[in-house]
Amino acid sequence: MNKKISIVLIILALALIAYNVTIIDFNDPFEGNSIIAIIGVVAASCAIVLLLIFLTSKQIQKKINEK
Numbered sequence: 001m002n003k004k005i006s007i008v009l010i011i012l013a014l015a016l017i018a019y020n021v022t023i024i025d026f027n028d029p030f031e032g033n034s035i036i037a038i039i040g041v042v043a044a045s046c047a048i049v050l051l052l053i054f055l056t057s058k059q060i061q062k063k064i065n066e067k
Contacts, residue, residue, distance in 0.1 A: 003058070006051050013044040013051075020044070 023037035030038075 001054070003055065006055055010048055010051050013047045016044040017041050 017040075020037040020040040023033055024041075025032070025034045028034065
């Protein structure tokens with residue numbers, strides 16, 4: 001996977017987080033659509049973490065191959 005594709009996916013995940021935060025009812029966050037939005041925020045956050053780990057591993061692999 002290309003670095004540009006990873007960055008685009010991270011931006012899309014951030015957009016999903018922003019959208020889902022607007023859906024959450026902070027007065028009752030664990031009822032109705034709010035729980036689905038919270039799950040969406042957590043899932044998008046996990047996706048960002050995984051993509052950042054992937055990018056870091058690619059950088060490490062590149063440095064190892066240069067030696």
